[in-house]
Amino acid sequence: MSANDLNKLTLSENSEKTPAAAPSRRYVPPHRVNAPPRPAQPQTPQYSNADRYPRSNGGNRSFGYGRSSYNNRRPQDPHRAAAGRYANGEHVPGYENKALELELFGTQEDTSFQSTGINFDNYDEIPVDASGTDVPEPVLTFTSPPIEPHLLTNIKLARYTKPTPVQKYSIPIIASKRDLMACAQTGSGKTGGFLFPILSEMFFQGPVAEQPTETTGRNRFQNHKIHPQALVLAPTRELVNQIYEESQKFTYRSWVRPCVVYGGADVRQQTQQMHTGCDLLMATPGRLVDLIDRGYISLSKIKYLVLDEADRMLDMGFEPQIRRIVEGSDMPGVDHRQTLMFSATFPREIQMLASDFLSDYVFLSVGRVGSTSENITQQVLYVEDDQKPATLIDLLPTTKGLILIFVETKRMADSLAYFLLNKNLAATSIHGDRSQFEREEALKSFRTGEAPIMVATAVAARGLDIPNVTHVINYDLPSEIDDYVHRIGRTGRAGNTGIATSFFNRGNRGIAQSLINILKEANQEVPDFIESVAREHSFGRSGGRGGRGGRSNGTRDWRRGNNGGNNGFGGGFGGGFGDSNGYGNNSGFGGGQSSGYGNSYGGSW
């Protein structure tokens, strides 16, 4: 029995007993329709990080601990060839490793390896709005300069032909030492948007000076703490892993060693990986704080800090941990590092909060000035709670591709997946109460089409890049409109089309008005019942029109203001902006904005 079968068994214990329980709809990705069966893939990655990136003796670094014996133990290792290094002010790429190349980049024919799924030709039309002082000119092609030559070869291997709009701006912005706040959908090349410029700079500039021994702690690692140069934080384990996998492509044959740490997985494995080198670290906040507290990791050499899904990272649930990492650790202050924030949505209040972590940043807004892509057909059905299962069953046969169903609770995720399995539909589920193994298995069987239906909670709402998701179903609508925007962004990624169907009833009156705004902005049909529920809602409340203004969900630079000209931007910018207290104390500006905003927000419950 394969691991995937095991995975399904946890949901449906009798699936093995009935032979008829074979999946009745099996998804075959378009590029595999007439292809010969794929050879069995190994369950675990073929190469450990140590294999991918062996230390070269006599390289730019020397670790006192265990280094030479480590290399001596494996003198025949063919993958040592993949090591690059930085010597005498120059980046010396390692030798080619065709097997590793195949694993990282796939073949030309296998389109599933273009997992970023970007149709570059559709990008030229997308409007980009950049604001801030002295915004650097965008680059139009992947060329050197400004991009480091070896990074260019990796970008070519990954078959990225030209920069996406985010990348056009982020590359020169980071090269000119500026901070960045970027609003862009997943699938818009966001990950490359920060990996390319950061890796380019790191490749050029080389490692930071090796730390002298710092403390003598009770564990041996405290004598050689890990000092990453770049840190990427993201809100879910799967997302952090996805970014890590991307980073392995672009660090191929380079001196930079990427690592990943997140909860639910073995700590020892993660720390061992770091001790074969760690220059670029991807992390979820909890595990990182843990490793900092235990003395494994120091952030004192951080030059680049990235917050992916930044609005989520700065909301109530995460903000204390982020402050703990950014302000409460040995990380260099805002003026001694570069900070980059990315998200598809950026509510104004989050933008204001974010300026604590940014200095004189460029604000970038990519895509429609509205919020959701026109590639996605958004459909809203009026469905009472007790009719939802039947309506879902009617809906499922209408799509051929992967179907992602969002629910509000973990319990509902389990019970809905169980319900679907009992209907002989190959479904799986992902939520935070499942083990990390189950989560990764679920995601894998969904990606491969083995289980073309996945029921998910908020854990899968953001950032995950799953090719061939053709249909997102909001079985339960979220209570925040930004969550809606992120969820439907799992389909219709640039260049493709997708459908988003939402089940709406009176229980969702809280987001009725903002849903109308989103639908209108994306030129979608607005059913009458939403309008009438929205009206009921605003009558019931003490004198407010429902929802937030159409612009507030974050495609505009809040510094521009829309209440009385742009004095906050033009006048106050040069003087007060670098000071993180400048805005918080500015009662005129801050107070006026937040009361309007907080009002409509608070009213939705």
Added chain:
DNA sequence: AAAAAAT
């Protein structure tokens, strides 16, 4: 009221 993230 719920989800996510450390054990």
